[in-house]
Amino acid sequence: MSEQILLRARAVIKKYGSFTAVAGVDLDVRAGSVHSVIGPNGAGKTTLFHVLTGVVPITGGTVHVDGQDISRLPGHQRVRRGLARSFQVTSLFQNLSVRENLRVAAQGRAPWDVLRMWPLPGRADDAVGVVDGLLARFRLEQVMDRPAGLLSHGQQRRLEVAMAMAARPRLIFLDEPTSGMGVDDIQEMKQLILELRQEGYAVLLVEHNMDIVMGVSDVITVMQSGRVLVEGRPDTIRNDARVREAYLGSMLTGGR
């Protein structure tokens, strides 16, 4: 894990009308690290994700990637800055084949290339190379010609994460990647996140499964009511009295 800070958010505020969902959050994500954001429901984790990835406009504060201000950049342009995300609720192109889902996602790095009319989607190039690698890695080769809408839930979750990786990002936002997964798939996802870190990706993870969060994170940020409650390494967080009180204790001691 390097000390270089890839994403730096300062005093991020997001208001929906009079409701403040995120009330001034500072966040530093180091290159190549796994950084988890946890907190009770309604703490503002997903909203923070939306603001950082540009899905919703920021109300106040700044977001820098590699020292460049991206606070006001539309979401689709942040992909070219090396950000990519998966969705909490599986969000695929239902009627396109698995292969095309990945190809379309891989092409997002250079979206206007699609205007070159002559090459057909199957043409071999960078994007297609990336797709082949991802199909193998996420064990989707068997179903690559099937429409994404017809996959099993586990396969859809894998495709969901694979699509985030297709744009070859430096920082991947994973929004509850294990939601609705079976036990075996969860272990696999944990393994995958560890692999991503080894390969030099930075991961920003929102997750409810404490086993994964404690097992893979370099840094954990605990949010409550739109603010950062505490931030630290997993063992610090586990033993922090405030965190135990606020939310974690009951889950760690199995009293949920």
Next chain:
Amino acid sequence: MKGYRHSLFVALFLLLLPLGMKSGSLATELVIYAMAACACNLLLGYTGLMSFGQGIFFGVGSYAAGLLLLHLGSSLAFTLAGCMAAGACVAALVGWFSIRQRGIYFVMLTLAFAQMFYFMAYSMKEITGGDNGLLGIQRPDVTLLGHEVLDTSDPWAYYAVAACVFLVVFTLLQRLAESRFGHTLLAIRDNEARAAAVGYDVKAFKLLAFVVSGAVTGLAGGLHAMLAGIAPLSNIEYHVSEMILLITVVGGTGSFLASVIGAAVYVVTADWLASFWPRWLMLFGFLLIAVALYVRQGLWGVLQDVSARLQAWRTARAAPSSAPERHPGRQA
């Protein structure tokens, strides 16, 4: 490749059409509506945009053709290019505002634009001829390097021109739909949020689809003005938008071929029914309700369903004879 097979089918259809139609004008009308429906399908079927503004582009194309021919006496090729350009420009304008909204609000905006352009055409009498439209439009001949190649005053000769133009447009649209651009549109139709999240400027892509659709619809409108010899006010009426959408939805949104089928059914049925049943449009009302309720894929979906069942029936019929061979030992 699917696209080329469809183009081939359309070529065959256009060649055989004269055998089944009673007049060249009717056949040409079919081709023109098919073109407009294909353009509508690009938005509805491939991008997920239900536009009630197609009549604007059709009308603007008609006026452009009328003005170019009446005032400049332009050549056929220049006129067609002018119609496309006019359609594309107006579509860019309408699209620019409409795609800012989604769902029902998008539909309402296109509807509002349709009304606005209608009243504009109605009130700008010096340019559009107002209620009367532009009259006395002469069809230009097909020329090559200043030499006359084809005299288009004969309805069937003009049909040949329209059919050739349509075949080219159809092939290009098919090509567009199968290209990466087309697949990006499909992705946007399926899931806008995800398309934006993986890096596509959804609004820009929608606007591009709009401009292409506007150009093709404008071309259809121009061809119609030359067919009728007038550019009437009714060509920019809201009813044209409705008719184009009707043809597209009844035909089906899965393929451009579906739009050709939709136009053929519409034109033939309308011509036949109108001769003895003045309320014939009601039938299309019922057809639309039936499609909305039972066959979301339109007539094209029905055809695909029938062919799939035929296939299944054939394999089922072939099965009994081959089944015993699979386990020859067990019978013995």
